[in-house]
Amino acid sequence: MNKPHLLSINDLGRDGIVEVLNVAESFAEVERRTMKKVPALKGKVVATLFFEESTRTRLSFETAAKRLSADVLSLSVASSSVKKGESLKDTLKTIEALGIDAVIIRHRSSGAPLQASRWLEDISVINAGDGWHEHPSQGLLDAFTVRQAWAGDLNVDPKETGAELFEGKRIVIVGDIAHSRVARSETLAYKALGADVVLCAPATLLPKDSVNWGVEVTHDLDAELGSADLVSVLRLQAERGGGECVPSLREFNADFAMTEKRMGALKAGARVTHPGPMVRGVEIASEVADDPRCLVTTQVTNGVAVRMAVLYLLLTGGGTQELEGGGK
Amino acid sequence: MTIIQTARYDMAPDTIAIVGGVVLTEEGLVRADLVIEHGLITALGTDVVLPEGATVLEAKDCIVGPGFVDLHTHLREPGKEQAETIATGARAAALGGYTAVVAMPNTDPVLDSAFVVRAVLDLGAVSTCEVAVAGAITVGRKGESLAPIAELAKLGVQLFTDDGSGVQHGGVARRALDYCRGLGVTYAEHCEDNAIAAGGVVHEGEWSAKLGLPGQPASAEEAMVARDLLLAGELGARLHLLHLSTSGSVELVRQAKHAGINVTAEAAPHHFTLTDAALESYDAVFKVNPPLRPEHHVQAIIDGFADGTIDAVATDHAPHTPETKDLPFDEAPPGMLGLETAFSLTFERLVLGAKMSIEQLFAVMSMNPARIAGLDAASSRPYGHTPHGKPVAVGNVANLVVIDPEATWTVEGSSLASLAANTPYEGRTMHGAIRHTVLRGEPVVLEGKATR
Structure with a gap:
C-alpha cells in the first residue's frame, strides 16, 4: 500500500x-x-x-x-x-x-x-x-498565518474558526503568477477555504488559462487595494524567465510592487504576506516589508x-x- | 519488370496464396483469392486455381489491401541503436502492416550526406519493410546552409526535411523550397516557430497552466504553416507538412488547397486519439512534439481527414529508451512509439468513430502516403524500391497487408517489436489487427507474428 x-x-x-x-x-x-x-x-x-x-x-x-x-x-x-x-x-x-x-x-x-x-x-x-x-506547504503556512492574524483581530482561538474567517475575504495575489508555484498553491488553498481570489499581474506573467481557475484576473493593482483583505506579494522569478516578460523592473515596480503609497490605500485590517525571498525595492518596498501589517517574519x-x-x-x-x- | 530479378526477392517463397478475404481492387472491395508467384500477383478472383505447394495465407473475414506506407518514422540508426535499429523498426513496421517507411534524418550523424544515406538504404534493403529516406534540408539540420539535396535526390531521396525542428529562417526555407522545386523533390516541414514556442514542452492552455509546465501556443505551429504555404504558393513549389496538430493548421491547409497551392499534409494517430489531459500524470511517455492538444484540436484533425484536407496518417514513430523517459517531464525527450498501433487507432477513431470507409483508410494509410513519398511507382534509381500504395491487381508487386477488423488485442510496450517500449497506449484494448503482411511476395508477418 x-x-x-x-x-x-x-x-x-x-x-x-x-x-x-x-x-x-x-x-x-x-x-x-x-x-x-x-x-x-x-x-x-x-x-x-x-x-x-x-x-x-x-x-x-x-x-x-x-x-x-x-x-x-x-x-x-x-x-x-x-x-x-x-x-x-x-x-x-x-x-x-x-x-x-x-x-x-x-x-x-x-x-x-x-x-x-x-x-x-x-x-x-x-x-x-x-x-x-x-509549493503546498508554503500555501498552507500562508493560510495558517493569515488565519492566525484574523483570529487575533477578533480575539478568538484560530482552531475554533475552521475555515470561517476565509469566507467572503478578498485575497489579491500580485506579481509573477505564471512562474510561481506559490501562486498555484495559495490560489488552491484560499479558494478551498472559501475566499475570493484575485490574480493581479501583467498579461505576460499570468498563466494563459488562469481566467478559468474560478478567480478574478486583473492587471490593475491600485483598483484592488481598497477592497483587499490580504495582498500576497510574489517575487519576479527572473531565473525562470519572468524578467523577459516585462520591459523593465522599473515598469514592473511602478504598477505591481507593494509600495508605501499602496500600503496607505489598503483598508483597515488588511494584511500583506510574502513567501520570500523578498527583493526589497522590486516587488516590495522596504517600508512595506518592515510594516507590522506585513506578516513575512511570522510566516x-x-x-x-x-x-x-x-x-x-x-x-x-x-x-x-x-x-x-x-x-x- | 527487370527490378524483380534483384537479390532482394531471395526471401520470398516461390508461390503464395491469400484465400478467403475481401480484396481492395481498382473496382473497390471484392471477395477474391489471390496467387503470388515470385513476388508478383499472378491471379485474382473467386475461381483461381491454387498452384500445388503454394504457401496459403488464410484471410477469411479479413480485408486484403496494399501495404501501408509511413511517411514519418524515426528508425534511430545511426546514433541511438539502444532505442531502435533499422532492423527492429522495420519489424515493428511490418507488424503494423507497413511495407514501406520513410526514415527521418535526425539521426547521429544526420542524414545529410550520400555516404550516410547509402548506409541506411543498404540496411533497409535487407529488412522486413522497404526503407526510404527523408534527407536533411540543411547541413546538420542546423537551418543554415543547404544539404547536398541534388546528390541525395540522385540516390532516390524524394522528401527533404529538418524534422525534429522547423527551418527557422524564412530565407533559408524559401531557398530550399525553390531548390527542391527545380529538382522535382518535396520539401517537408516540421512546423514549429521556436521563438513563439519559447521552449514550451506542452500545449499552452488549461493543462500547462494547471501543471506549471512551460506551454507552447498553437500559433507556434500555425505561424510556420502559414509562412510555408505562402512561400510554396509564390514559388509554385511542392510542400508537405508533417504531423499537423492544430485546428488553425488544418484550416490554413484547407484554404491553401482551395487556392490551388501544391500542398499535402499528414497527422499522427496520437493527435487524433489523445488530448493534453493525459499529461496530468506528468508521465513523459505522453511528451511529444508537436504536443498533445485539447479536444477541439483533436476534432479538427479528424475533420481534416474526413474532408481530405489531411492526406495521410503518419506515425511519427519515435522510440526512446526507458532511462530517457524516466526523467522529469521537462527533461525527457519528446516522442512515442507508433508503428504497431497506428492501424488500430486509425480504424477505431476514423473508421468506426468518424464513419470513414475502409477504402478511405487505405487512402490515408497507403495510397496517399505512397504518392507523397514517391513510392507509388517502381524506381529505377540505384537504391530502387518497388511500387506501394496501388489497389490490388494482377501484375503488381505483392506489397500487401491483410487486416482483421474483428480482432482485438491489448497493447503491451514490452511485447512490441521496437527495442523501446514508450507507447502511450499501454494496457489499452485495440480494435482491428494486422493479420499478415506481405513484402514483395514474402510473408514477413504471418498470423500477427513476424517471420524474421
Whole structure:
C-alpha cells in the first residue's frame, strides 16, 4: 500500500487543510515551550532531497522533523551522485533502500515529486516546491498565518474558526503568477477555504488559462487595494524567465510592487504576506516589508509548525494520542 | 519488370496464396483469392486455381489491401541503436502492416550526406519493410546552409526535411523550397516557430497552466504553416507538412488547397486519439512534439481527414529508451512509439468513430502516403524500391497487408517489436489487427507474428 503524499493542495481539500492548520496550532504551542521537542515521530526517518537551492524551506522542514524527534537525512545534491549523472529515479531508489518513511523533494521540474511518488513503494512524498507547479506547504503556512492574524483581530482561538474567517475575504495575489508555484498553491488553498481570489499581474506573467481557475484576473493593482483583505506579494522569478516578460523592473515596480503609497490605500485590517525571498525595492518596498501589517517574519516562524503538522499527519495518520503525550 | 530479378526477392517463397478475404481492387472491395508467384500477383478472383505447394495465407473475414506506407518514422540508426535499429523498426513496421517507411534524418550523424544515406538504404534493403529516406534540408539540420539535396535526390531521396525542428529562417526555407522545386523533390516541414514556442514542452492552455509546465501556443505551429504555404504558393513549389496538430493548421491547409497551392499534409494517430489531459500524470511517455492538444484540436484533425484536407496518417514513430523517459517531464525527450498501433487507432477513431470507409483508410494509410513519398511507382534509381500504395491487381508487386477488423488485442510496450517500449497506449484494448503482411511476395508477418 502506498503511503499518503502531499504533492498538491488538491490532495487535502477544505477539511484536510483545516486539519493541518489546527494541528499546526497545537505544534505552535509546543514551540513556545522551553523543551520544544515532542516524540511523535521517534524512530521515523525523514529525508530532504533538494535539487534546487533553498535556505528557508529546507531548514524549516528539517527543524520541523527534528522537533518531532524524527531522524533527518539531508541529501545535498551538490555532493551527491546526481552531479555524476545519476537519474532522479535512481537517486530516489537509493534513498528508499536506506529505509526512510518520508522524502521531502524540491525540484526545478514541475511534476518531479509526483513522478517520485510513483517510483517509490512505501514512502510518503512531500512536495517542497516543483518548478512552476506547486509549493503546498508554503500555501498552507500562508493560510495558517493569515488565519492566525484574523483570529487575533477578533480575539478568538484560530482552531475554533475552521475555515470561517476565509469566507467572503478578498485575497489579491500580485506579481509573477505564471512562474510561481506559490501562486498555484495559495490560489488552491484560499479558494478551498472559501475566499475570493484575485490574480493581479501583467498579461505576460499570468498563466494563459488562469481566467478559468474560478478567480478574478486583473492587471490593475491600485483598483484592488481598497477592497483587499490580504495582498500576497510574489517575487519576479527572473531565473525562470519572468524578467523577459516585462520591459523593465522599473515598469514592473511602478504598477505591481507593494509600495508605501499602496500600503496607505489598503483598508483597515488588511494584511500583506510574502513567501520570500523578498527583493526589497522590486516587488516590495522596504517600508512595506518592515510594516507590522506585513506578516513575512511570522510566516517563517509558522513554517516550522505547519510543516510539523504535515509530517505528523502524513506519517501517523493523525491519531492525537502521541501528540498530546508530547514532552512538556 | 527487370527490378524483380534483384537479390532482394531471395526471401520470398516461390508461390503464395491469400484465400478467403475481401480484396481492395481498382473496382473497390471484392471477395477474391489471390496467387503470388515470385513476388508478383499472378491471379485474382473467386475461381483461381491454387498452384500445388503454394504457401496459403488464410484471410477469411479479413480485408486484403496494399501495404501501408509511413511517411514519418524515426528508425534511430545511426546514433541511438539502444532505442531502435533499422532492423527492429522495420519489424515493428511490418507488424503494423507497413511495407514501406520513410526514415527521418535526425539521426547521429544526420542524414545529410550520400555516404550516410547509402548506409541506411543498404540496411533497409535487407529488412522486413522497404526503407526510404527523408534527407536533411540543411547541413546538420542546423537551418543554415543547404544539404547536398541534388546528390541525395540522385540516390532516390524524394522528401527533404529538418524534422525534429522547423527551418527557422524564412530565407533559408524559401531557398530550399525553390531548390527542391527545380529538382522535382518535396520539401517537408516540421512546423514549429521556436521563438513563439519559447521552449514550451506542452500545449499552452488549461493543462500547462494547471501543471506549471512551460506551454507552447498553437500559433507556434500555425505561424510556420502559414509562412510555408505562402512561400510554396509564390514559388509554385511542392510542400508537405508533417504531423499537423492544430485546428488553425488544418484550416490554413484547407484554404491553401482551395487556392490551388501544391500542398499535402499528414497527422499522427496520437493527435487524433489523445488530448493534453493525459499529461496530468506528468508521465513523459505522453511528451511529444508537436504536443498533445485539447479536444477541439483533436476534432479538427479528424475533420481534416474526413474532408481530405489531411492526406495521410503518419506515425511519427519515435522510440526512446526507458532511462530517457524516466526523467522529469521537462527533461525527457519528446516522442512515442507508433508503428504497431497506428492501424488500430486509425480504424477505431476514423473508421468506426468518424464513419470513414475502409477504402478511405487505405487512402490515408497507403495510397496517399505512397504518392507523397514517391513510392507509388517502381524506381529505377540505384537504391530502387518497388511500387506501394496501388489497389490490388494482377501484375503488381505483392506489397500487401491483410487486416482483421474483428480482432482485438491489448497493447503491451514490452511485447512490441521496437527495442523501446514508450507507447502511450499501454494496457489499452485495440480494435482491428494486422493479420499478415506481405513484402514483395514474402510473408514477413504471418498470423500477427513476424517471420524474421
